[in-house]
Amino acid sequence: MILRHARDDSGTPLENTWLHPGDVERGPVITSIADVNSLTPASSSGDSSPDAAHAGRMGGQDRPRVGMVGGGQLARMTAAPAAALGIDLSVLATSADESAAQVARRVVLGRHDDLRALDELATACDVMTFDHEHVPPSMLEQLRARGVHVRPGPEALRHAQDKWHMRQALTTMGAPVPAWARVARSADVALFAEQHGWPVVLKVSRGGYDGRGVWVVEDESRAAVIMQETPLAESAVWLVEEYLPFDIEISAQVARSPHGQAVAYPVVRTVQVEGMCAEVIAPAPGLDPDLAVQATDLALRIARELDVIGMLAVELFVVSGRIVVNELAMRPHNSGHWSIEGAVTSQFENHLRAVLDWPLGDPVAIAPYTVMVNVIGPEGPIPPLHDAFRHVMARDPGLHVHLYGKSIRPRRKLGHVTVVGDNLDELLARAHHGADYLMGVVDE
């Protein structure tokens, strides 16, 4: 071990940072710390066992410490209930500018697939969790072998990381899924379509999000072009699914803790535009109550059978009076943002409570309806989003606006708005007006 002194921008030594000898040439594990007051010694992974974490707390650090891998808006929105509950939230972000890095108590700079950066986060927390699913499972296994509480664990997480694992597991447990197959070439896609008809849905098993990595394909030649032009992420495979002409898309969210307590949120309706979530209504209006119960039961069962810890979102299609699972997410999810204002306990708070193995909060809705509409980066240039605040706030004092601190780019989720009340049509109109005004779509 070599003792190294980290310094802040002014050159003042901050605190001792431990490095493996082999790491010296490559520089320190932590490249920057957002809050020097909360700096903890970087250490070899052996120090990140639960006992060491506990000892750290006994030594004066008495606040529970959660580390979140990823610096996106989900980690950012987790920071608010963390503050309310007196939890120290650390995030692993790639830059100090990232959405969550702007607000978290402590920031470790590094990549989610860099074991040294993950180790560094581990030293700063009692429990490690995620704002995305992309950490290599082998790294999570190594962290866990060193005593880090990784929640959800790698066995569960692989089903949210890879749609192929997810489809296999759901098929094995008898959950309703679209007809699907793993394919290697466009001829396989054509063979599948002979049985199930065109169009089909072609998907990369991992690395996609917000509809990137999903194509509705009309014929074999189109499949060939997509498969040729799209580089697959490491260990990703191609999947083909039957195209389901669904009536609506819904999401069933549950939180589950290590000792097995689980709570279920009302089932919501989600509306996707170009594969990206645009609108959420809680609860899903007009949804057959039997289907809502089936979706909730299924989500609770999936959480239990896959041993999910924290929030689980099950995205489903309602098609011809039955439910079919689209995919799983094991973290707070866009379909649960409504719960910040619309439920007794938000998905972000319940995620924290679950990963800390605390009793879960009440997920029930506080009003007949809540509507959430995403603020998505438009194609053309728009003024800074805050410029619209005077208008949207004056026009609708009941509107809740969330911005994620991101620079404006086309098709990027920049924020969302939420309204809570009784009259669904009115809530939809208000939420869309607020979001449209922020996105520069309307100007009155």
Ligand SMILES: Nc1ncnc2c1ncn2[C@@H]1O[C@H](COP(=O)(O)OP(=O)(O)OP(=O)(O)O)[C@@H](O)[C@H]1O
């Ligand atoms: N088999 C299918 N039949 C019809 N539409 C589908 C099918 N699979 C996906 N879609 C449509 O494409 C959207 C995106 O698909 P999917 O959720 O698999 O992709 P994703 O990019 O991983 O999404 P996310 O951003 O939720 O991670 C779905 O919400 C749905 O609207």
Ligand SMILES: [Mg+2]
């Ligand atoms: Mg999806």
